[in-house]
Amino acid sequence: MKGTLRQVGTYERSVQLLMVNQFTINLGFYMLMPYLAAHLSGSLGLAGWVVGLVLGVRNFTQQGMFLVGGTLADRFGYKPLIIAGCVLRTVGFATLGLVDSLPALLAASAATGLAGALFNPAVRAYLAADAGDRRVEAFALFNVFYQAGILLGPLVGMVLTSVDFRTTCLVSAGIFALLSVVQIRSLPARRATDKSTGTATERDGVLAQWRSIVANRPFLLFSVAMIGSYVLSFQVYLALPLEVRRLGGSGEAGTAATALLFAVSGLATIALQTRVTAWCKERMAPGRALTWGLVTMGTAFVPLLAVMPLPVPDGGPGRWLLAAVPPALSALLLAVGTMIAYPFEMDTIVRLSGDRLVATHYGLYNTICGIGITLGNLLTGAALDTAREAGLPALPWLALLALGLACAAALNGLHRGGRLTPAAPESRHVTA
Secondary structure (H helix, E strand, O other): OHHHHHHHOOOOHHHHHHHHHHHHHHHHHHOOHHHHHHHHHHHOOOOHHHHHHHHHHHHHHHHHHHHHHHHHHHHHOHHHHHHHHHHHHHHHHHHHHHOOOHHHHHHHHHHHHHHHHHHHHHHHHHHHHHHHHHHHHHHHHHHHHHHHHHHHHHHHHHHHHHHOHHHHHHHHHHHHHHHHHHHHHHOOOOOOEEOOOOEEOOOOOHHHHHHHHHOOHHHHHHHHHOHHHHHHHHHHOOHHHHHHHHHHOOOHHHHHHHHHHHHHHHHHHHHHHHHHHHHHHHHOOHHHHHHHHHHHHHHHHHHHHHOOOOOOOOOHHHHHHHHHHHHHHHHHHHHHHHHHHHHHHHHHHHHHOOOOOHHHHHHHHHHHHHHHHHHHHHHHHHHHHHHHHHOOOOHHHHHHHHHHHHHHHHHHHHHHOOOOOOOOHHHOOOOO
């Protein structure tokens, strides 16, 4: 960890602040969101469909507005959008803890989703701009801070929620309020630039800018090919916990096995991310690294397939080990695959954008992958149900393995066909 902090110290102050900001953003978010459903259904007594509606509004708003958030960041600068997102999340999280009417809860949930859509593309575009030629290494460090926030947030939230969920909401809102003040005072202003001219990006009409991005075929192909990585990595929150619960039950043993999934994933990333990135950058091109990252994520479900023929013990340590160890190995392999792919993924988006309208490209990329996650989770859930009814427990894991290998093949094809090379500056769209 000391080596990681020393490496962070070699970057500009703005990059250092963005990494700390992302840790704090995830800390504040994950100390609240895992416990929101229990608060809505328990403390407020809302029906299950209402709980799903409140949570779905947040996700739908965030995914649907990423493109708008990225466009605004390129047009008005990265700093205002980062600050606006943090202020909006301050209001949204405080409201979630203070209201109990459905319209107010829906408005607060939408506000928290819109907040993410505002600052996420801006943060990544800002980091890419100020990291310069060390973008890949910067995004590796960024992922360490990102995962550290995810790991610590639920632990802090568990302590606060044991007192009162309102306390959790207000503390989380306070974190975002403090973060807003720090960024207003300390984060340098940064505007999007066109690297081909060294000047501020020309202000084409928004629709003209969007048309130019949609016309960037390599970028769209890359975005679609990377959907699988997000569907696979999300199974740490969906299929793997369900498998743990199926084998280990919903008691303390099952809870411990589920917690192990997140601990393995987060700690592995914190400990190994920078080493994995350095090893990959030294030995392979970005396209190959992305391919191997997807292969690793696909094969993450092999441990679950390997234990399928084994009889399930009636109870005791044997059953707990069967419920905990194979899913934990899968979570570890998913983390390793993400470690391999993520820094090169973020760098490839910048390169395919031609260093122009970077935040808008990040916004559209997030929207495409977000739609893919939604569809992928629906299909994964259907596969889990079908497998249970048909007595084919291997079906979901085979499908996820096939998805990872198919996306890896697509990325390899894009790499070999030269589709992952930077866009030529002279091909960029200019409005008359």
